[in-house]
Amino acid sequence: MLRKKKDFAQKKEIKPSSMTARYYEMADWFEKSRKEVVMASLIVVVAVAAYFLVGYYRGLDNEKASLDLAKVMAIYDSGSYIEAIDGRPTENVKGLKSLVDTYAGTENGETARIYLANSYYALGKYPEAKEQYDAYSGSNELLQATALAGLAACYEAENNPAEAAGYYMKASNVSDDMVFKPKYLLYAGINYLEAGDTEEAKKLFKLVKKDYSKSAFVRDIDRYLAQVQ
Numbered sequence: 303m304l305r306k307k308k309d310f311a312q313k314k315e316i317k318p319s320s321m322t323a324r325y326y327e328m329a330d331w332f333e334k335s336r337k338e339v340v341m342a343s344l345i346v347v348v349a350v351a352a353y354f355l356v357g358y359y360r361g362l363d364n365e366k367a368s369l370d371l372a373k374v375m376a377i378y379d380s381g382s383y384i385e386a387i388d389g390r391p392t393e394n395v396k397g398l399k400s401l402v403d404t405y406a407g408t409e410n411g412e413t414a415r416i417y418l419a420n421s422y423y424a425l426g427k428y429p430e431a432k433e434q435y436d437a438y439s440g441s442n443e444l445l446q447a448t449a450l451a452g453l454a455a456c457y458e459a460e461n462n463p464a465e466a467a468g469y470y471m472k473a474s475n476v477s478d479d480m481v482f483k484p485k486y487l488l489y490a491g492i493n494y495l496e497a498g499d500t501e502e503a504k505k506l507f508k509l510v511k512k513d514y515s516k517s518a519f520v521r522d523i524d525r526y527l528a529q530v531q
Contacts, residue, residue: 363411367410409442413440432452432457451486454467454470467497467499484520491504511527
């Protein structure tokens, strides 16, 4: 009996377990697929490294954009919009167009885009202004709303009040805490009125009067309400 048990034990040790078999299968698979596994690992490492490098260089670009934007703002603030767009190469002042081309995607580069759009708008170049307002991709909510309101103003200038009203509404919906929310609601109402949608205009005028009674933009609200009664 003891001999039989011993023989059984020896046989049991020689027979590979299912776990051992899986190990060898995995080892065999890895050996066959090692090149693919290594390549996949390298791709992941490179992707992670690229992500951090892009973030690093984007941060540097944002700082450079801030410095270049500060130089051109004096020209913009003076109302010299053509010069603001083109810059002053002889004085090493890059124009807003150059800043957008160079630093697009950075926060300060996208801020430059808004000023570029404003410059085109001031010059009556509404298609160019709309292109830049529409392309804004920064994360600043105030500038997001400004871009939408800029589009609205362009459509307003092109005598398209229905489209203008829609964009003013979008601008007002960017944030409930935005200081210009009542302004955009009022302008949306005015454009709905111009477009012949008196019901929508009345609704917005009443909303501004009720919810933003302390705002400076409520001053003429009764005059507009009188037009939709």
